Amino acid sequence: DVKRLLDGGAAKDQLTHDDDMGLIAQLGGGFDTGPLTKGHAWTGKAKEGDVIVTRGRKMKTTKLDNLLRRFQHTEALRMAIDMDHATLSACLGEVEQRGEGAWRMALACLSQAELAGIVTCTARCLSRPLIAPPLLRASTEIVSLCNGGGAEAEAEGDDDQIDPWGKGSEPGHVLRGALAELRSKLVKEVETGRELTHIQGMVRGLVEGSV
Numbered sequence: 001d002v003k004r005l006l007d008g009g010a011a012k013d014q015l016t017h018d019d020d021m022g023l024i025a026q027l028g029g030g031f032d033t034g035p036l037t038k039g040h041a042w043t044g045k046a047k048e049g050d051v052i053v054t055r056g057r058k059m060k061t062t063k064l065d066n067l068l069r070r071f072q073h074t075e076a077l078r079m080a081i082d083m084d085h086a087t088l089s090a091c092l093g094e095v096e097q098r099g100e101g102a103w104r105m106a107l108a109c110l111s112q113a114e115l116a117g118i119v120t121c122t123a124r125c126l127s128r129p130l131i132a133p134p135l136l137r138a139s140t141e142i143v144s145l146c147n148g149g150g151a152e153a154e155a156e157g158d159d160d161q162i163d164p165w166g167k168g169s170e171p172g173h174v175l176r177g178a179l180a181e182l183r184s185k186l187v188k189e190v191e192t193g194r195e196l197t198h199i200q201g202m203v204r205g206l207v208e209g210s211v
């Protein structure tokens with residue numbers, strides 16, 4: 001039957017699924033061998049026993065991923081600040097893993113308003129342990145950068161030195177307010193932790209006393 005099909009014994013549109021499979025087996029799995037089979041492929045539904053090969057779609061890289069791949073850390077952080085909290089945390093973690101130099105440089109190049117965005121996000125995510133750590137480390141680094149810059153400017157006595165805290169400016173006011181909010185929430189978290197530890201101690205005493 002396969003020889004008859006190859007010799008032109010049947011019209012191309014008369015080929016059945018079984019004929020297709022027979023041709024593939026006879027020709028060693030190739031389609032482009034004879035005049036009848038050239039450019040022909042079965043397009044019907046798969047039947048029982050057919051081997052189906054699936055191919056996954058190529059994942060599209062986002063603009064944020066492209067910025068990180070090109071080591072444009074500051075631009076990546078600027079974009080992530082306007083996205084959801086989890087994305088910002090992941091972006092901060094990625095930049096942090098690339099070294100302290102890249103980490104500090106990326107944060108130092110951000111504006112005060114952008115730094116305030118990171119701190120505000122940190123304050124809102126303290127109770128989310130999966131994304132809070134990178135945000136907390138970033139906020140700690142922001143405080144370090146601001147304090148370090150202020151001390152350096154004061155030591156040099158340079159009146160033209162830009163005040164990292166932005167005293168008297170609206171962005172600086174926003175940054176100080178965000179840090180104050182974060183500090184307040186951190187204090188509450190510490191107090192909550194102490195209360196939980198105290199309760200755990202009481203429960204442990206009750207359990208041990210009842211044994």
